[in-house]
Amino acid sequence: MDVDLLRKQLETEYLHLQKVVEDFDSRTLLIKGWSVTFSLAQIVAGFTSASPSLFLIAALTATLFWALETSWKGFQYAYHGRIRDIEAYFSAESPPPIPAFQISARWFETFHAEVAGRYFEFARWPHVCLPHAVVVVLGLGMYVVY
Template sequence: MVESAESGDLARLHEDLRAEYAQLLDIVNGFDQRLLTIKGWGVTLSLAALGLGFQQNHYGLFLVAAASGVAFWLLEAFTKAHQVHYYPRMRAIEMTAHTLFSVVLPGGERASSPLIDWSWWVAENPVRPDGHRADPADPKPGERPSSWWRRQPWFFAHVMFPHVVAIALGTVLFVLGLAGVFGPI
């Protein structure tokens, strides 16, 4: 009788974990859509300001392009920071599911589901800091990158580009405009 109660509790826990994981995945995917929208608006506004700067012969618009690049870069970085706050819980669910509900395959390996967050870590870091290869079927607690800047979303290449290009180009063109390269306004 006690075993069936524990079995029922484990089944409910398993279902609750699956439902929570699915909800977390939907939230993370929603952030991805917002991030694409932010990047699209940032690129559009920066390129439009650069183009108008040349068309209107007004180098002040180059500064607008650089400023909008900074603004959209920061907006994207803060949005990404909010998104990554969900990853530790996803990893915790994966580890719990692996510990409680994994099954032994014919070859002796253990398999469990879900492992989406873990598989991303394994793909990016095939060798763990301790020198051993990461096992895609055996989730471990999250290991933080060693350097501070690698943990900051605004330094992620996919977050900062193309915003830094707009910032650099807008700034250079604005300085050239101030120097008189484009003539008087």
């Protein structure tokens, strides 16, 4: 294969992958927004209606959004295997050729080798657990106290 063509194809693939990863981040902000809006609305409703069960609902919904975001982070992380491959290709002085357009194959390989089984590790990352964990603790605490 022509080296210049391969470089161009890998460059195109790399830029696409960077866009995919950035799109995951924007969707993550949407998930966080839904979580905060719905869960905190439940906490306010629990105060105004004097219904402590709404505090539990707030904690439960925040937990579900936290679980969703954790899964989402794992899906995003699986793209980094291919990104690393392409970066290694471009950083080598005389790189061996690698096949272009291997996003899907490498995603599944990375997911099974590096992501699967790390769900609870991802869930503890501060940029994943916040603000969900705060709302869970707040909801449960308010249920116990109220």
